[in-house]
Amino acid sequence: MSSMVRVTVGTGGPAHAAPISCVAFRADGGRLASGSHDRSVIVWDTTDPGRSTMVTEFGHHAAVLSVAFNPAAADLLAVGTADGTAAVWRVVDDRPPSLMKLLAGHPGAVTSVAWMPDGQHLICQIAESRAVVWHAFDETYLGELPDCVRLAVSPHGLVATVGSDRLVAVRDLWRDPGRITYLPAAAVEDCAWSPDGSTLALAGDNGSVELLDLDLAPVRSVRVSDSPLRAITWSTDGTGLIAGTYEPALLALDGVGRPRWRRTDPRLWPRCVAAAAGRVASATFAGRPHLITRSPAVTTPPAPEPTARFRAGVVTATGRIVTAGPPGERHPLWEHETRVAAVAAAGDRVIVSAAHRDVRVMLLAGNDLAVERGLTLRAPEPVKAVAVLGAPEAPVVVAASHDFRLFSWQLAWHGMPTGPRLIGEFGFGIAALTRLDDHRLTATDHHGEMVILALGADGALST
Numbered sequence: 334m335s336s337m338v339r340v341t342v343g344t345g346g347p348a349h350a351a352p353i354s355c356v357a358f359r360a361d362g363g364r365l366a367s368g369s370h371d372r373s374v375i376v377w378d379t380t381d382p383g384r385s386t387m388v389t390e391f392g393h394h395a396a397v398l399s400v401a402f403n404p405a406a407a408d409l410l411a412v413g414t415a416d417g418t419a420a421v422w423r424v425v426d427d428r429p430p431s432l433m434k435l436l437a438g439h440p441g442a443v444t445s446v447a448w449m450p451d452g453q454h455l456i457c458q459i460a461e462s463r464a465v466v467w468h469a470f471d472e473t474y475l476g477e478l479p480d481c482v483r484l485a486v487s488p489h490g491l492v493a494t495v496g497s498d499r500l501v502a503v504r505d506l507w508r509d510p511g512r513i514t515y516l517p518a519a520a521v522e523d524c525a526w527s528p529d530g531s532t533l534a535l536a537g538d539n540g541s542v543e544l545l546d547l548d549l550a551p552v553r554s555v556r557v558s559d560s561p562l563r564a565i566t567w568s569t570d571g572t573g574l575i576a577g578t579y580e581p582a583l584l585a586l587d588g589v590g591r592p593r594w595r596r597t598d599p600r601l602w603p604r605c606v607a608a609a610a611g612r613v614a615s616a617t618f619a620g621r622p623h624l625i626t627r628s629p630a631v632t633t634p635p636a637p638e639p640t641a642r643f644r645a646g647v648v649t650a651t652g653r654i655v656t657a658g659p660p661g662e663r664h665p666l667w668e669h670e671t672r673v674a675a676v677a678a679a680g681d682r683v684i685v686s687a688a689h690r691d692v693r694v695m696l697l698a699g700n701d702l703a704v705e706r707g708l709t710l711r712a713p714e715p716v717k718a719v720a721v722l723g724a725p726e727a728p729v730v731v732a733a734s735h736d737f738r739l740f741s742w743q744l745a746w747h748g749m750p751t752g753p754r755l756i757g758e759f760g761f762g763i764a765a766l767t768r769l770d771d772h773r774l775t776a777t778d779h780h781g782e783m784v785i786l787a788l789g790a791d792g793a794l795s796t
Contacts, residue, residue, distance in 0.1 A: 355616060356614040358609035364378065366410055389424055397414055405448075420436070488529070501514065540557060557592070562577070564615075575613050643681070648684050653671060653688065674715075677719045718766040719733070734763070738758050739758070741794055
């Protein structure tokens with residue numbers, strides 16, 4: 334996997350009508366399943382990635398959030414959807430897909446589905462709060478794993494979970510009702526077992542990968558990005574890892590965490606990555622999944638530094654550090670714990686910067702770059718873009734998440750901020766926020782559609 338290039342599935346023809354939320358390869362890499370917010374699943378023929386074609390398509394009643402091929406029966410595909418349904422489909426090339434089993438009525442969206450190695454038992458994660466275990470074909474409910482926000486199943490049947498308390502736990506569901514636990518150095522966004530089942534990889538929101546052995550003893554920890562990691566998987570041969578970051582980017586690493594290649598693309602949505610037979614796929618805001626295959630190596634550069642006009646110069650961020658001033662004379666203002674994703678300014682007094690879930694708002698002195706007042710807001714979701722409206726004495730901060738939602742806060746420097754208030758959701762995600770004046774901004778999605786939002790007298794935003 335040292336020489337790779339990005340291609341997209343197909344060059345025209347069929348595609349999803351909404352962002353792709355999940356991808357999964359069949360074990361041989363010849364088929365890729367993608368699930369979308371348009372409620373459809375498409376299975377693609379990826380034996381020739383340069384001319385990948387749709388094999389079959391079927392639909393559900395709600396957004397598809399997870400897909401997983403059965404490890405014991407290659408023609409069976411599990412699907413999890415936003416209406417609390419898990420389904421098992423038979424997908425064969427020469428006949429229409431057929432619904433085998435329907436496990437409905439979960440008390441929340443089924444955000445992840447994972448097969449046990451026997452191909453009979455299915456684990457469904459429910460709304461990032463807990464997971465339930467089914468015998469999929471007997472439709473028998475077998476029990477629950479509490480406090481589960483992430484999960485992964487090893488080839489030998491060990492189940493790793495990450496809880497809201499940040500604890501990583503490993504259980505053997507059939508042989509031992511107990512569990513072993515580990516508290517990682519950073520909050521874990523995703524986890525994955527190596528193909529031989531000996532090593533658990535953790536993707537941290539500090540940009541690091543931690544590797545643990547079967548006893549959850551640390552093997553290695555390496556910082557691979559200054560942007561928080563969002564997803565992680567192993568190469569098929571177990572010699573490397575592929576991580577998705579919030580930048581957004583895909584990173585390929587060798588077994589000790591050294592970089593092999595890097596891909597950035599504004600339409601990447603690496604909430605899910607998959608690998609098989611030398612191929613890598615990622616979820617995306619486009620209609621077709623991103624597919625990476627062997628070819629002469631080309632490594633794309635990091636995303637440009639976020640920048641906004643401020644006074645006679647700019648406010649910008651290099652890595653974790655926010656600076657301001659004329660070009661060539663920028664002065665450091667403050668530092669975040671992770672890479673800054675966005676900056677914004679209003680007039681010549683207010684600067685906003687966002688790094689993962691932290692949004693910092695600072696009121697600067699009128700005649701220099703000294704910070705008079707400041708506060709840190711905690712966003713409900715990781716932030717991709719920010720804007721600030723209103724007067725410096727009572728600004729309104731707007732933040733777009735990496736997924737679909739737009740939030741705002743009303744600030745009072747001598748009191749508590751009001752918010753976050755959910756302004757709305759964008760079906761194709763939010764690509765950019767652009768400030769028009771003190772009271773208006775535009776939000777543009779990945780489909781190229783734009784909405785103008787205006788600030789009312791009560792401090793609320795409306796279209």
